[in-house]
Structure formats: structure tokens, C-alpha cells
Amino acid sequence: MKDPLSEHQFAVIPTIVSGNQETVVVQFLKTATELLKQAKTLEEIQEVWQKLNALEALSKKFRLSKEVQLDATELRIRxxxxxxEMLSQINQSREGDIKNQNQNSVKVNLDSNDSKSIRSNLSFTKNEWSKFQQLASTPHEVFEAVITDLRIEAAINRQTALxxxxxxxxxxxxxKKDSEPLFSPIIKPSDNWNFSTVQYARIHEKLGEDRGYIPGEIYANCFWYYVKPGDLVIAPMAGSGQVWRVYEARKEWMGQHIYDFKLKMFDLTPRGKYKDLITQHDLTKSFPVINPDYIIIDIPYYGMVAQQYSNKSEDLANMALENWQIAMTTIAKNCAAVQQTGTLCTVISPNYRDVAKKQVFMVTDIIRSLWELAGYFLYDKAYSSRRIQQNQTPQMARMNNQAKANHIMLTDITEVLTFRRV
Ligand SMILES: C[S@@+](CC[C@H](N)C(=O)[O-])C[C@H]1O[C@@H](n2cnc3c(N)ncnc32)[C@H](O)[C@@H]1O
Structure with a gap:
């Protein structure tokens, strides 16, 4: 290969640069690029690399423009x-030759004899070869994206170098980022929010924690589908704070799309390990915050949880149907009073079947009409199993048999009703 950037030419760079330094270095960079195109062997490429190192050092020594310095570094890295790439190709073709000669496969790596002999003719260290091979094994798009980003960063910020x-x-x-899944499996693609394995399970009192009926995954899906970055979210019946546990763990279920929003919790009877984060408040009196972007209410399920949270008369869990309806009417109005047009409010509830009395209560239909009367329309609906009937306990077996004997189904589906303020 004819070398226009000969030793002689190269040696005169220091004197030339004292004159029209930048133009000369730019010219040498162009020549080096051409040389690289023509180079066929590792030795020839090594020569260009050595010259590039010298050009890079000179461009820094003579404080040439950042652009020229970066050009030199970028070319050296390329x-x-x-x-x-060349070393890998040589290794691969030798590996192929050996395989052809011998049926036993032989893996050639950086420490193989072939590779060592190739490298011994050149002046790179083992560590340098390792870096070169890492650069070579990077897919083209990733390499180009990274070098462009870092070059821009280095051009803007004096402290960072390429x-x-x-x-x-x-x-x-x-x-590493690319190998992470794009979306978490916790977030459901459809309105069927059933979870075969529950990550944020019901919190058992027996284990020293407090209860939270719904799988936390329901909160995660509500947040995902209804909350925007920066929103103010209110959970006014937060109970033992399952909602906080899910909020805190949002890195786990937001995958690569993590964003922030604010969450505030209230409850008539705060309890459990997040108690200190929950403010005591009776939702039938008023809504505790103005202008929430999103409200999520996991109400006491009508007819199923009497005396479970407290023995207070204002606790919805302890109310008979008539008082429960009056309280829910007030709650719907209290939510509507503080929400702006277009904002969302989710109410989570199953229907209720009294197997012994053979009565069916369409609770979710009642909720829908109360929220519509208060100034909302039904915007969305999802379904989730309460995962209660699957419990294989003797008590559950008795209940299931009673339901079948009385021709009244038990309730296992929770409806996630989301309303939009008109
Ligand atoms: C189904 S539980 C919510 C459980 C919650 N998901 C958790 O993580 O524990 C319903 C909650 O409504 C609360 N509650 C009942 N009546 C209320 C009222 N009038 N105002 C505010 N909260 C009330 C209860 O104290 C209970 O914690």
C-alpha cells in the first residue's frame, strides 16, 4: 500500500501545526480516512491507528477546535x-478450516494459539484487543447511535470526552436496557384483569400486616391506563395502603416507561404499616383535596365486610342498603364537586349475592347511576377476579355447595368502573 501519510510527512506535523495547524490536521485526517479504506491487513490498519493516535494527541496539545479533536478520536475508535472485526473474521475462517480438517469443533478465542500468533506481530495489548472485539461485536445501529450521542454530549460539555x-x-x-422487556406482564392488554400469580397479594393480618382485598395489580393497571405524568392521584379509601405499596413499586410494573405522579391517601380508619401516610377522613362529609386529576376508590363491598374495618356507623361496611345508597350518593357528589371536566374517577366494586336469603344486588349498576347523576359518564370498565372462590378451604367448599344448592351464584368478579367528569 502506498502511504501518502509517510513517516516523513508525519514527522513534520509538529512544525506545520504551528502555522496553519487546524487545516493541516484536517487534511491528515482525510488522508487517514482514505488509507483506512485501502488497508487490507491488520498491520496496515494498525499503522493508520498509530497515526491517528498521534493526530489526536497533537490536536489536543495545540488546542485545536473541539470539532477537530472529536473527528480524530471518532476515527481512531472506528x-x-x-x-x-478483522480479528474476529480471521478467527472465524481459521475455526472453519480446523473444523473441516478435524470433525471435532475447536473454538478459537483471544487466547488461542492462532489468535496469539496474529497478535504477536502487532503492538496491541491483550486488553486493547479485548476492547476492539467488544466494539466489533456491537450491532451497527447500536454502535452508531452511541457514538453519535456521546460525540454530541462531548461537543456540548467540556468536561466529557469521547x-x-x-x-x-x-x-x-x-x-442492558434493550434486554429489559418493553412492558411488564402485570399490565394487562385487555379488560380482563385476572392474575394467575399475584405479586401484590392480599395482605394477611395473621402475618402481622393488615388486609387489602384486591390484588395490587388492579391499582397498577388503573394507574397505567388512567394516570398521566405529573397527575395528582387521590385514594380516599386507602385502608391499609396497598395502593401505596404498588405506587412505590412502580419501577417493577412500569418497565421502561416509568413516569412520576403524586399519590395522597385518606381513610375513615387508617391502619397497617402505611398508617402514618394515610390521613383520617370521612368521605361522606367532604372530599379531602381539590382538583384531583384522578380518584381511585376501593369501596367496602356491600354486604360482605360488616365490622371488618371498624365498628363506626359512618363506615360504609357497616351500613344497610338504604344508608349505604345515601352515603354513596353523597360520596359521588363530593367527588364531582372537586373534579374538573375530563378528569377520571374509578370505583372498584363487585355485585353482591346473598346465597342464604337468595337475593341478588346489582351494586355496580347502582354505583353507575349514582355517578351519572352526580355529573359523570361511564368512560371505561374492566373485570377482575377477587380470587376468593379459588381458596380451597373447607369453609369455602361449604359456601360453594350452598350456592349450588340454593341456585344463587356467589360473586367472584370485581368491576373496575371508571367515570369521566362531564
Ligand atoms: C375495601 S377497603 C379498602 C382496602 C384497601 N384497598 C387496602 O389496601 O386496605 C374499604 C375502605 O373504606 C374505608 N371506609 C369505609 N367508610 C368510609 C368513609 N365513610 N370514609 C372514608 N373511608 C371509609 C374503610 O375503612 C376501608 O379501609
Missing amino acids: IERRLG STPRILRAIRSQQ
């Missing part, structure tokens, strides 16, 4: 990638 270790670090973190 040469390193090329060296890595370098091979930085490029390799950025490639590794990009690849």
Missing part, C-alpha cells in the same frame, strides 16, 4: 472497531 471506555460503557448500558 479503526479499533475495524481491527476487532473515549473507547466511555463508548463501551454506554453500549453495555444500552444493551
Whole structure:
């Protein structure tokens, strides 16, 4: 190969740069690019790499423009990638030859004898070869994206430099990000919110914690589908704070799309390990915050939880149907009074079947009409199993048999009703 950037020419750079330094270095960079295109062997590419190192050092020594310095570094890193590619190609073709000669497969790596002999003719260290091969094994799009990003960053910020270790670090973190799933399996793609394994399970009192009936996954899905970045979210019946547990763990179920919003919790009877974060408030009196972007209410399920949370008369769990309806009418109006047009309010509730009395209560229909009367329309609906009937306990077996004997189904589906303020 004819070398226009000969030793002689190269040696005169220091004197030339004292004159029209920048133009000369730019010209040498162009020449190096051409040389690289023509180079066929590792030795020829190594020569260009050595010259590039010298140009890079000179551009820094003579404080040439950042642009020229970055051009030199970028070209040197591209040469390193090329060296890595060539070494891999040589290894692969030798591996193929050996395989052909011998049926036993032989893996050639950086420490194989072949590879060692190739490297012994060149002046790179084992560590440098390893870096070159890492650069070479990076997919084209990833390498180009990373080098462009880091170059822009280095051009803007005087403190950051473009370098091979930085490029390799950025490639590794990009690849780690790419290997993470795009979306969490906790977030359901349809309105069937059933969870075969529950990550945020019912919190058992026996274990020293408090209860939370719904799988926390329901909160995660509500947040995902109804909450925007920066929203103010209110859970006015937060109970033992399952909603907070899910909110805190949002990194787990938001996957690569994590965003922030504010959550405030209230309850008539705050309890459990998040008690200190929950403010005591009776929702039948008023709504505790103005202008919430989103309200999520996990109400006491009508007819199923009397005396479970407290023995207070204002506790919806302890109310007979008539008082329950009056209280829910007031709650719907209290929500409507503080919400702006277009904001959302979710109410979570199953229907209720009294197997012994053979009565069916269409609770979710009642909720819908109360919220519509208060100034909302039904915007969305999802369904989720309460995962109660699956419990294989003797008590559950008795209840199931009673339901069948009385021709009245038990309730196992929770409806997640989301209303939009008119
Ligand atoms: C189904 S539980 C919510 C459980 C909650 N998901 C958790 O993580 O524990 C219903 C909650 O409504 C609360 N509650 C009942 N009546 C209320 C009222 N009038 N005002 C505010 N909260 C009330 C109860 O104290 C109970 O915690």
C-alpha cells in the first residue's frame, strides 16, 4: 500500500501545526480516512491507528477546535472497531478450516494459539484487543447511535470526552436496557384483569400486616391506563395502603416507561404499616383535596365486610342498603364537586349475592347511576377476579355447595368502573 501519510510527512506535523495547524490536521485526517479504506491487513490498519493516535494527541496539545479533536478520536475508535472485526473474521475462517480438517469443533478465542500468533506481530495489548472485539461485536445501529450521542454530549460539555471506555460503557448500558422487556406482564392488554400469580397479594393480618382485598395489580393497571405524568392521584379509601405499596413499586410494573405522579391517601380508619401516610377522613362529609386529576376508590363491598374495618356507623361496611345508597350518593357528589371536566374517577366494586336469603344486588349498576347523576359518564370498565372462590378451604367448599344448592351464584368478579367528569 502506498502511504501518502509517510513517516516523513508525519514527522513534520509538529512544525506545520504551528502555522496553519487546524487545516493541516484536517487534511491528515482525510488522508487517514482514505488509507483506512485501502488497508487490507491488520498491520496496515494498525499503522493508520498509530497515526491517528498521534493526530489526536497533537490536536489536543495545540488546542485545536473541539470539532477537530472529536473527528480524530471518532476515527481512531472506528479503526479499533475495524481491527476487532478483522480479528474476529480471521478467527472465524481459521475455526472453519480446523473444523473441516478435524470433525471435532475447536473454538478459537483471544487466547488461542492462532489468535496469539496474529497478535504477536502487532503492538496491541491483550486488553486493547479485548476492547476492539467488544466494539466489533456491537450491532451497527447500536454502535452508531452511541457514538453519535456521546460525540454530541462531548461537543456540548467540556468536561466529557469521547473515549473507547466511555463508548463501551454506554453500549453495555444500552444493551442492558434493550434486554429489559418493553412492558411488564402485570399490565394487562385487555379488560380482563385476572392474575394467575399475584405479586401484590392480599395482605394477611395473621402475618402481622393488615388486609387489602384486591390484588395490587388492579391499582397498577388503573394507574397505567388512567394516570398521566405529573397527575395528582387521590385514594380516599386507602385502608391499609396497598395502593401505596404498588405506587412505590412502580419501577417493577412500569418497565421502561416509568413516569412520576403524586399519590395522597385518606381513610375513615387508617391502619397497617402505611398508617402514618394515610390521613383520617370521612368521605361522606367532604372530599379531602381539590382538583384531583384522578380518584381511585376501593369501596367496602356491600354486604360482605360488616365490622371488618371498624365498628363506626359512618363506615360504609357497616351500613344497610338504604344508608349505604345515601352515603354513596353523597360520596359521588363530593367527588364531582372537586373534579374538573375530563378528569377520571374509578370505583372498584363487585355485585353482591346473598346465597342464604337468595337475593341478588346489582351494586355496580347502582354505583353507575349514582355517578351519572352526580355529573359523570361511564368512560371505561374492566373485570377482575377477587380470587376468593379459588381458596380451597373447607369453609369455602361449604359456601360453594350452598350456592349450588340454593341456585344463587356467589360473586367472584370485581368491576373496575371508571367515570369521566362531564
Ligand atoms: C375495601 S377497603 C379498602 C382496602 C384497601 N384497598 C387496602 O389496601 O386496605 C374499604 C375502605 O373504606 C374505608 N371506609 C369505609 N367508610 C368510609 C368513609 N365513610 N370514609 C372514608 N373511608 C371509609 C374503610 O375503612 C376501608 O379501609
